[in-house]
Amino acid sequence: MSNGGSARSDAGFAVAMIAAGALTMWGLRNQPRAPFDPVGAAAIPFWTAAAVIALALVLLAGVVLRKSMRGDAASYFVSTEAIDDSYAVRPGLSVVAIAATVAFVAAVPAMGFRYASIAFMLVLGWQLSDRAPRSLAVVAAVALVSGFGLDAGFRAMMVSLP
C-alpha cells in the first residue's frame, strides 16, 4: 500500500473508531446506576469509549500532520503477493465473497440452511473458479456433497440448523 493509501486507511480506521466510541457513549446516556455499585454499569464502557476516541484523534492528527504511524502490523493472513506474482490478485473477488455471504445469510430463513448453503457454495465456488467446465463440475459436486453432508452430519450431532 502506498503512503497515501496508508494515510487514507489510517484516517478511515480512526474515523470508524471515533464513531464506535461516540455510539457507545450515546448508548450509555440513560444507563441507571445500581445503589450498591459505586461506579455503575456505564462507567467502564464510557471510559473505554473515551480512550478510544482520544487515541483515534491522536491517530487522525498524525495523519493530518503527514506523520503516518503506520508500521507493518502483524498479519494473520499469509500474504503471498510479494512471493508469487504469477497470478493476478483480484480484490473484486473479496467483494463478491462478501455479497454472496450476505445473500446466503439472508436466504437461510427462507430457503432453509441446507439449500441456502448449497446455492451459496455453487455461486461462490463458480465465481472463485477458473470457470472451466471441469472446475464447474467439481464445484457443483463439492457443493452438493458438502451441503447435504454437513447438514445431515450436524443434525445428527443435534446441532439445530434453521
Next chain:
Amino acid sequence: MDLAQGFLHLLSPGPLGLLLLGTFLGIVVGALPGLTGGALLALSLPFTYRMTSVDGVILMTSMYVGGISGGLITATLMRIPGEPSAVVTTLDGFPMARGGRPGRALGLGISASLIGGAISWVALVTLSPAMARLALVFGPFENFALVLMALVLIATLSEGSVIKGLLAGLFGMLVSFPGIDETSGQQRLTFGFAEMAGGFSTLAVILGAFAISQVLADAMHAGQRFERLDPSLRGIFLGPRDYARQAFNIVRSAAIGVWIGILPGVGASISSIVSYSTAKNMSKTPEKFGTGFDDGIVAAETANNANTGGALIPMITLGIPGSPAASILLAALLMHNIQPGPTLFSNSPEVVSALMATHLAAHVAMYAMMIAGCLLIARLMYIPRAYVLPIVIVLCAIGALAENGRMFDLWTMLAFGVIGFGLELASVPLGPFVIGLILAPLAEGQLRAGLMASDGSLRPLLDRPVAFSFLVVSIAMFAWPLLRQWRRRRRGAVTT
C-alpha cells in the same frame, strides 16, 4: 494435578483419536497458505460444545501445536509460509531445499519443532504451578492492573503501530460490553434491540474476525496456482552429531520462544524473528544465514514451537492468553464454564493435566505425522481455493448457529468478518482485538469488585505494591515505543 493421569487419559481411544485428529488438522491447515491455525481453532470452537471440557482441551491444544508446526512444510518446499510464524523459516529452508537438500531442510525444521515444543513443555509444567501459587494472593486491584498491563503489552509488543494496536484492543473491549452487566444485572448498550440483550456472541465475533475475514482476504488470491514438486526426503532424519552441533542454538532459541510466549498476546511469529536475529548476530558465520544454513532453520522452528508452551503458562495460571491463538483456547475454556487462573489448578485439575499432557503428546504426534506425510500434506496446496473457501464459510455459519441457533449470531459473524477484513486492510492487528474482547469482562469485573470493596476509591491501585508495579510497567510499556519513535524522528530531523 496429576500429570500421569493426563497421559493415561490420552491413551484411551477417544482422547487419542481427538489428539491425532487435532494434530493432523492443525498441520494441514497450518501448511495451507491463507488459512491459519488461529482460524482452525476459531472454527473448531463450536464443535467442542458436545464434548467434555477435557476432550475439548485435547482437541484444541493438539490443533494449536499442529497449526504452528505445519507452516514449515510449504515454507521450506515452496517458499510459501502456511503460517505467519513460518515466514522466517523460508529464509534458509527454501534455499536449502532448492539447493537439492529438501529432506534435510524439512528434517531440521521438524526436529527443531519437536525439541522446541518439548523444552517449552518442561517450562509449562514447572513454571505454571509456581506462577499459579503466586497469583493466588492477588486481589481484584492486582488482577485488574495485570489485565491492564496485558492489554498494553499486547498492543505495544505486537508488530506495527502502538496506537493502532491499543485501539484494536480497546475496540475489542467495546464489543464485549453490550448485553447484561454481570455486576448489576442491568441491560446496557442494547440500543432497543431485543437480540442485543444477550450481547454479541463471543464465538460469532471470533469466527467472524479470525475465520471469515481470512476467507475474504484469501478470495483475492483464488487464481493462485502452485508449481508441482516431487522432492526427495533423503536426509530427513538427523544424526547425533547434528543434534550436538545445534544444542546451544536449540536451548537459546527455546528460551527466547518460551519467554516471548509468556508475554501476553505476542505470537509465535515474533519469537521466530527474534530467535533468528539472535542466532545470526551471535553466529561466527552470519553471512551464511539466508543461504540455506542449518542454524537459521533450527533457530526459527525451535522458537515458534517453544512459544506454544510459553503462551499457555499465563493462560492457565492468570487467565491471560500469551498469544492470539491461546486467546481462542481461553474462550473455549470459558464456554465450558471453566475459569482459567490460579484456581484452575484446584477446581479443574483434570483440565490442567490434560492440557499439559496433550501439549507434549501432540508434539510427538506432529513429529511422526510430519516425517511420514510431509510430501502428501504439501500436495494439498494444489486443491483450488474455489473448492475450499465456500465450505469454510458454511462451517463458520454452522459454528455460529450451533451456540444458540439465533440468526442474529449469523449476522454478527458476518459483520465482524467484514470488520476484521477492513482492520486487516488498514494494517490493524487482529490479535489485540480478540484479546481485548476476551479480557474485558475480567478487567471490568475485577475493577468493580475492587471499587465496591474500597467504597469507590482507586487509591488501592497506588497503595498496593503489586498492583502499583503492574501499573508502572503498563505506563512504561506504553510510553517507551512512543518515546523511541519521537527520538528517532528527532535524530532524523537533526541529520537532515
